[in-house]
Every structure is written in C-alpha cells, then in structure tokens.
Amino acid sequence: MSISRFDSIPNNVDLSSDRKLQKALLRWQPNYIDWWQEMGPEGFQADNIYLRTAISVDSGGWAHYDYVKMPEYRWGIFLTPRATEQTIGFGDDYGQPAWNEVPGEFRKELRRIIVTQGDTEPASVEQQRLLGKTAPSLYDLRNLFQVNVEEGRHLWAMVHILHGYFGRDGREEAEDMLVRRSGNEDSPRILEAFNKPIDDWLSFFCFAMFTDRDGKYQLAALAESAFDPLARATQFMLTEEAFHLFVGESGVNRVVRRTAELMTQDPNGDVRNLGGIPLDIIQRYINEWYSASLDLFGGEDSSNAATYFATGLKGRYKEAKGRYKDHVALGESYSLDRPDDKGGVMMEDIPMRRAMNAVLQDSYRNDCERALGRWNKSLEKAGRSERLSLPSARFNRLQGVFMGFSALPDGTPTTRENWQRERDTFLPTEADRDYVKSLMAKVYEPGKMANWIAAPAKGVNGQPQDCEYVRFT
Ligand code: BYC
Ligand code: FE
Ligand code: FE
Numbered sequence: 369m370s371i372s373r374f375d376s377i378p379n380n381v382d383l384s385s386d387r388k389l390q391k392a393l394l395r396w397q398p399n400y401i402d403w404w405q406e407m408g409p410e411g412f413q414a415d416n417i418y419l420r421t422a423i424s425v426d427s428g429g430w431a432h433y434d435y436v437k438m439p440e441y442r443w444g445i446f447l448t449p450r451a452t453e454q455t456i457g458f459g460d461d462y463g464q465p466a467w468n469e470v471p472g473e474f475r476k477e478l479r480r481i482i483v484t485q486g487d488t489e490p491a492s493v494e495q496q497r498l499l500g501k502t503a504p505s506l507y508d509l510r511n512l513f514q515v516n517v518e519e520g521r522h523l524w525a526m527v528h529i530l531h532g533y534f535g536r537d538g539r540e541e542a543e544d545m546l547v548r549r550s551g552n553e554d555s556p557r558i559l560e561a562f563n564k565p566i567d568d569w570l571s572f573f574c575f576a577m578f579t580d581r582d583g584k585y586q587l588a589a590l591a592e593s594a595f596d597p598l599a600r601a602t603q604f605m606l607t608e609e610a611f612h613l614f615v616g617e618s619g620v621n622r623v624v625r626r627t628a629e630l631m632t633q634d635p636n637g638d639v640r641n642l643g644g645i646p647l648d649i650i651q652r653y654i655n656e657w658y659s660a661s662l663d664l665f666g667g668e669d670s671s672n673a674a675t676y677f678a679t680g681l682k683g684r685y686k687e688a689k690g691r692y693k694d695h696v697a698l699g700e701s702y703s704l705d706r707p708d709d710k711g712g713v714m715m716e717d718i719p720m721r722r723a724m725n726a727v728l729q730d731s732y733r734n735d736c737e738r739a740l741g742r743w744n745k746s747l748e749k750a751g752r753s754e755r756l757s758l759p760s761a762r763f764n765r766l767q768g769v770f771m772g773f774s775a776l777p778d779g780t781p782t783t784r785e786n787w788q789r790e791r792d793t794f795l796p797t798e799a800d801r802d803y804v805k806s807l808m809a810k811v812y813e814p815g816k817m818a819n820w821i822a823a824p825a826k827g828v829n830g831q832p833q834d835c836e837y838v839r840f841t
Pocket of ligand 1: 558671
C-alpha cells in the first residue's frame with residue numbers, strides 16, 4: 369500500500385501528521401476495498417459513474433462531480449469545522465467545555481452508539497447490492513450508486529473515530545464492521561431494519577424515505593453530542609444525507625404521479641392493466657417501512673435514552689438551534705401514549721429525560737407527514753380523490769411500548785385474531801411483492817424511464833434529462 373494512495377483520501381483532519389492513525393487506517397483500507405468488491409453493487413464495479421465526491425468542508429463548494437469507477441471512489445474523512453471552542457449543549461453538564469477525548473466513564477456507551485451508527489452504513493449497501501440490475505433509468509441507477517458510495521463514506525467517518533479515539537478495542541470494532549452481513553443468520557447487522565431485504569425499487573425508495581430519515585434524526589441527535597469529534601463527523605454526514613432523503617421522497621412521489629396518470633387512463637382506474645403500481649400496494653409499503661423505521665428509535669420510554677441525555681452523549685433534534693428552552697430537562701414530563709393492561713391505550717406522564725427517543729420520533733413523524741402532504745398534492749393535482757397516510761405509531765411495532773400490540777393502521781386497538789385476519793390489507797403480501805418485482809426490468813437507455821415511474825423534474829447537477837450517467841464498459 370503506497371502512501372500516495374493514502375494521500376488520495378481527502379480529509380480535513382490532518383491525517384498526514386498523525387502516524388499512528390495513518391497506520392491504523394492503512395491496515396483497514398484494503399479490507400474495506402475487499403468488502404466493497406464483495407458486497408458493493410454487483411456487476412457495476414468496472415463502469416464509469418457520474419458521482420459526487422466530498423472534497424472539502426466549504427458549504428459553497430464541498431462536492432466535486434465527475435465520472436469514476438466505484439472501487440476508485442475517494443472516500444474521505446471530514447469533520448465540520450468549529451469557529452469557537454464548543455460547550456456541552458444539554459444534560460447534567462450543560463455549559464461545560466465539550467470533550468475532545470473520550471471520557472473514561474462513558475467510553476462503553478459512546479463506543480456502542482458509534483458502532484451501532486457505523487454498522488447501519490455498510491448494512492444498507494449490502495441490502496441494495498442487486499438493485500442496479502433492475503434500475504428504472506440511468507438517472508436512478510446513478511442515484512443508487514451515489515447513495516451507496518456515501519454510505520461507504522459514512523462508515524469511514526465512524527471508523528475514523530473508532531481508530532482515532534478508542535485505541536485497540538476501536539480497531540477491533542472497525543474490523544467487525546466488515547465482518548457482519550445484512551440478513552446473515554450467524555452474524556447479522558445490529559438493527560433489525562438493516563437485515564430486511566431490499567429487492568425492488570419501491571422498497572428502495574421507501575427505505576431511503578423512511579429509514580435514511582431515521583438516520584437523519586439519529587445523526588442530528590449525535591451532532592449535538594458533548595463528544596466533539598462525533599458531533600462534527602455526524603454534522604458533516606448530514607450534508608450528504610439530504611440527497612438520500614431526496615432520492616426517497618422524490619422517488620415515491622414519481623411512482624405516485626405515474627400511478628395517478630395511469631389510473632386516469634384506464635377506464636376502471638386499474639393501473640395493473642397498464643403496468644403501474646396500485647396505490648393500495650404503495651400504501652402497504654409505506655406502512656411496512658414506516659413502522660420498521662420507528663423501531664429504530666428504540667423504546668419511547670427508555671432509561672438508556674435518559675442516560676444518554678443526562679451524560680451529554682445524545683441530544684434532541686436542533687437542541688442547540690433554539691428548538692428547546694430547557695436544556696437540562698429535569699423538571700419536565702412527557703405525555704406518552706401507551707398500552708393499558710386491558711388491550712386498550714392510555715396516556716401516562718413520564719419524566720422528559722426518559723422520553724427522549726419519543727421526542728426524536730415526534731420530530732421525525734412531522735417530517736414524514738410533510739412528505740406525505742407532497743405525495744397527496746401530486747394525487748390532487750392529477751385530479752384524484754385518493755390519499756396516502758402514515759400509520760399510527762401503535763401499528764406493527766417490534767420495539768417500544770407498543771411492541772407486539774395489535775392496532776389497525778389508524779391506531780384503533782384490535783384483537784390479535786382480527787389483526788391476523790386483516791393483515792393482508794395493511795402490509796405487503798407475497799402477491800404484492802411478486803407483482804412489484806414483475807415490473808422491475810432494467811432501462812439503461814439515456815433519458816428513458818420504466819413505465820411504472822414518472823421522469824424526475826430535473827437532472828443531477830444541472831445535467832440534461834438524457835445524460836449518460838453511467839458509462840458501461
Ligand atoms: N433493534 O432503551 P432502548 C442510518 C435495544 S439509521 C435492535 O429501547 P435505546 C442509516 C437496545 O440496544 C440510524 N435492538 O433504546 C439509514 C437496548 O439493548 P440493551 C442509525 C434494539 O438504547 C439508512 C434495548 O433494546 N443510528 O444511519 O435508547 C441507510 C433497550 O433499548 C432496537 C443509530 O441508531 C432495535 N431497533 O435506543 C444508512 C444511532 N432498539 O441495552 C444508514 C445509534 C433498541 O437492553 N444508536 N434496541 O442490551 C442508538 O442511539 C440506540 O442504540 C438506538 C436504541 C436508538 C438504536
Ligand atoms: Fe449514512
Ligand atoms: Fe443515508
């Protein structure tokens with residue numbers, strides 16, 4: 369491994385002056401490349417893709433666009449710069465100087481949070497590795513790869529912190545990031561949603577909409593952290609994350625627009641006759657991915673969350689930007705919707721600090737509702753009266769206070785038997801998945817779109833609609 373290769377890692381952490389960190393990253397890098405070759409997008413490693421690469425932290429010009437082969441992508445390490453010394457923005461040590469090293473007493477918790485965050489990044493690349501074969505256009509193919517290489521960079525960001533601040537156990541955790549595999553029975557990825565297959569494009573768009581958006585809120589909570597290197601790394605990750613969310617939200621919107629168009633064309637409003645995706649299937653996919661993504665917030669009533677807040681590890685969404693007045697949150701309470709012991713629901717006041725996962729979930733839900741509003745606007749504009757909706761947080765949960773509870777998508781409690789009987793109207797069925805998969809066929813001609821999805825409003829980075837985003841070799 370030559371030093372010039374190492375110099376090709378763009379960074380603003382002065383890597384060239386830290387020999388020890390250099391050595392650790394140099395050892396890890398070939399394993400990462402091996403992992404990328406094995407688990408990255410299958411069948412496209414030799415092609416030239418029109419990709420964005422982060423090259424600096426300037427808000428004006430942080431990204432560079434050019435054709436690159438994915439294994440040669442320059443995965444860099446960037447921390448958002450600070451103008452002044454940072455202070456802790458919340459919790460018991462509110463106002464004290466932020467940490468530039470890991471405090472011994474929180475080392476275990478911090479490492480766990482960083483490992484959990486880092487693990488999701490390669491997991492998503494693994495989940496999406498076969499999607500390129502059925503891309504609905506070159507534009508979408510390129511966007512998929514853009515998301516994939518940036519998730520790779522997000523792994524680099526967390527591995528840099530593990531190597532730079534956690535010594536030997538950090539190095540071991542970094543190795544393990546490349547050993548676990550999404551969906552593998554013996555060594556699965558850590559969080560459940562990252563072990564679910566993503567083998568059609570509607571799932572991919574829902575994942576980027578709902579699951580990457582959990583990523584946005586988790587990263588935003590970590591961007592408030594008292595551990596300053598983590599706060600700065602996650603802050604920069606958020607600049608890339610915005611594009612992933614765009615891919616998801618606009619992707620679903622384009623499917624909805626095309627469906628509405630086809631509904632109007634067919635005399636019976638049945639888009640299957642015309643090769644479109646019916647709205648009820650889209651709704652079931654929304655129900656599935658939204659509920660799976662809520663589980664990623666952890667329990668709504670959580671002693672872990674209380675500890676993370678008290679110790680300054682994890683804050684609330686825009687904690688420092690003035691969203692909240694009381695940054696200590698000791699005297700407050702949160703009114704939590706939860707099951708009672710008779711199969712119904714009740715409200716219970718719990719201490720605010722225990723409710724921090726629920727508070728983050730609330731910010732997330734508002735954001736999702738805004739996107740749903742846009743999709744419904746598309747239906748309205750097309751002259752349709754049908755509407756899409758988000759399921760209740762009580763619906764279909766595997767984590768949190770509603771874990772295992774039986775509720776309809778609108779939140780009405782029901783019996784287990786009734787839920788089972790009705791299940792196929794709420795969640796994707798095998799037939800739904802088979803139908804959606806039957807529509808998935810590659811369209812690689814510049815400017816052309818598969819029949820089930822509308823064209824995007826504009827090209828990437830000012831490119832024309834018929835740009836050859838992927839040059840096959
Ligand atoms: N699955 O107090 P609780 C992204 C465990 S996505 C499995 O309820 P806590 C991305 C928990 O570990 C963002 N286990 O929750 C998106 C605990 O275990 P112990 C990823 C779970 O700890 C798309 C017990 O249950 N980032 O970036 O407050 C593409 C009780 O925990 C789950 C992060 O997640 C679950 N869903 O919160 C690419 C940030 N939920 O202690 C990338 C880092 C809970 O009893 N992670 N458990 O053994 C965290 O901050 C927290 O670990 C969680 C859980 C928010 C995940
Ligand atoms: Fe990410
Ligand atoms: Fe992402």
